[in-house]
Amino acid sequence: MSNDNKQQPNKQLEYRPVPAVVKKTNIFNSIIWLVPLIALIAGGWLLMKEIQNTGPEVTLLMDSADGIEVNNTVVKVLSVEVGRVKRIRLQEDREGVEVTVRLTADAKDMMREDTQFWVVKPRFDESGISGLNTLVSGAYIAFTPGKSEETKYEFKVLDIPPMTAIGQNGLRLKLIGMNDKMLGVGSPVLYEDFSVGVVESAEFTPKDQTVSYTIFIESPNDKLVGQNSQFWLQNGINIETTGSGVHIRSAPIPALLSGAIVFASPNGNKGDPAVNGDTFELYNSRSDIDNLPTERSLYYTAFFKQSVRGLAPGAPVEYKGLNIGAVAEVPYFADGDSLKLFENGWIPVRIRIEPERMEINADAQSKQYWQSHFQTALNKGLTAVIASNNLITGSKMIELDDTPDSGSKLKPFARYNGNVVIATRNGGLDQLQAQLGNLLEKFNKLPLEKTVGELNSSLGELKATLKSANALINKPQTQNVPQELNQTLSELRQTLKGVSPQSPLYGDVQSTLNSIDKTLKDAQPVLNQLKEKPNSFIFNSNVKDPIPKGSR
Structure with missing residues (x-):
């Protein structure tokens, strides 16, 4: 054993615990996951609301898109917006345009087989002036909801608005006649002088040269029409001249320009009530009806x-x-x-x-x-x-x-x-x-030439007589007669001066002289007239002499 091993002390192994890692929870990290969830819920809710508020798409067929703009032209019913134009394109046959309209949910149940669409824009016709408000807001599409049980989503847009109001009850009739004049759509229908309906359509048939009308009579005025009712045209002011004088019949103001269709029942007997779709003959005037033959003619x-x-x-x-x-x-x-x-x-x-x-x-x-x-x-x-x-x-x-x-x-x-x-x-x-x-023939047979000749001869003889009378009057002896007679009377008075007034001779002579004097006084005016106008005994002296006319 080496020294190194002897020198190292004998150490006991020492235990050290590993510290635990504690994770802290972040509240912000938990909430952020709720945002997509809330957005998803909100989006779903908005989608559901959009689905609930969105109606069907409707295709409208029009002759032209004049005044129609995408996303700007709206669709209205009773002046309430219920849709908007989404697309405009040409029809496949290139004979018109196809307009796609998105409606709201309010109008989804109004698309029926008999629903009618038309474009509202400024218009002047027999029924008057309409659509002036579109001069500022622009044209819009309007429609009347139908009552049919069948739904429909493609419609032909009318050229003019329908004449009947939405949901209005009444009577729709057809009139056919050989008339001299054709009334326009919107012309009034009258009972006596009361407006009770309107002309919905008018059509001329060249084949038989007849005019066909569809009229609508509003309720409760439809009760006035019966199977015996008679219809005729009344054109503004009607002037009739008959043996009894001049008769002027004037229609109400709405009918003065366009005319009107008038109906009445003969002798107040209208017969059985009329029903929708009945056809009546339309006469040119009331006089044509008055002259209709009867069974006893x-x-x-x-x-x-x-x-x-x-x-x-x-x-x-x-x-x-x-x-x-x-x-x-x-x-x-x-x-x-x-x-x-x-x-x-x-x-x-x-x-x-x-x-x-x-x-x-x-x-x-x-x-x-x-x-x-x-x-x-x-x-x-x-x-x-x-x-x-x-x-x-x-x-x-x-x-x-x-x-x-x-x-x-x-x-x-x-x-x-x-x-x-x-x-x-x-x-x-x-x-x-x-x-x-x-009379003229008898007058021509008269011997006028002979009569005139005899008259001329008589006038010649009269003229000769007057000439002789004038010559006699103008003689000095004739004109001196009054003077000589006065001289004779004067001499006679001188002679009588020697006669005694008491003698009978004086009285007779005096009486004779008085008589002669009176006669002379009475003859004096005649002599004066004869002197002034010798022909006054033949011609009337009170008539003025005619003044000859000058040559022309």
Whole structure:
């Protein structure tokens, strides 16, 4: 053993414990993990709210995107925003545009089969001025919710807004007529002079040249329409000139420019209530309805040789001022009789007699009763005459006259085309012209030349007589007669001075002188007039001499 090992002391092994590591907990590190969790929860909540508040996407088909902008153009219902335009693109056929709209949840249940969309922008039409507020805010898309059970998400945008309000009850009818004028959408529908509805659509059919309308009558006014109701056009101010004067009918202010459709029930009998989709005939005017034939109408034919200018279908037929019918057809040729027009000069006119116009405060009688009653009048001499209905417009009418000895009559047939023929005669201005013609003819037959010659001869003899009288008056002897007579009387007075006043001779002479003196006094004015105007005994002296006219 070495010394080194001997020198090292024998040491006992010493134990030292290892210290424990204590980890401290960081509160900040625990909270930071909550931020993503909260964000996730908030995002989920916002996503759920977005899903709840977001409605469906709707595709709108339009002719053009004029005034439509992405993210700017909104969709409204009842002026409440319920969507916004998200995309605009051309349609596949390049004939329009396709607009995609995102709606809110408020409108998701409004997309039905009958929902209608349109663009609201400034507009001026028959219904007035609308959309002026869009001049500042810009155009927007509006729609009316439908009531159908089926949903739909693609719609054709209308050119004009629909005329009916949202959820409004009423009656929708169709009118068809051969009309002279076509009204525009938005024109009013009137009952009497009260606005009760509106025209929703108007369409002209070239094939049959008819005009079709769809009208909507608001509730409760739809109760006024029945199966017997009659519809006609009223164009602004209507002026009618008849034999009774000038009648002016003015529509309400909304209808003055565009016209209106008016309806009423004959005699207040509207019949069974009308239902949606019913079709009615539309007449041009109220007068067309007034002249409609009835089941008891009586038809007759009258032949005229005078002019029928101014006589048109619908012209009144009157008896002593009472309107009892109307002209049905003029002219009324049948079986090619128009080819014989220049052979006989006859122009047939078909007239219609309405018995109900003669049943004034009386019960309605049968058609056979009025046929027999009218035939009795014809047998007694009832005739038809064309008379003037209005001198200003030149319109004519038929007047039935039963005056006896009314002149020559025309009745070429007993019946014509199944109708009884009424005898006719000339009347009115034509009759006056005929009378004037007869008078002129008689006047032309007078021996005027012989009469004028004899009158000229008599005037010549009278002129010669006046000349002789003037020569006699102008003679000195004739003019000296008064002077010589005065001288004779003076000499006679000198002679009588020697006669005694008490003698009978003096009294006789004095009486004679007084008589002569009175006679001279009475003759003095005549002599003075004769001296001033020698021809005054032949011509009237009180009439002023005519002043000859100067040459033209």
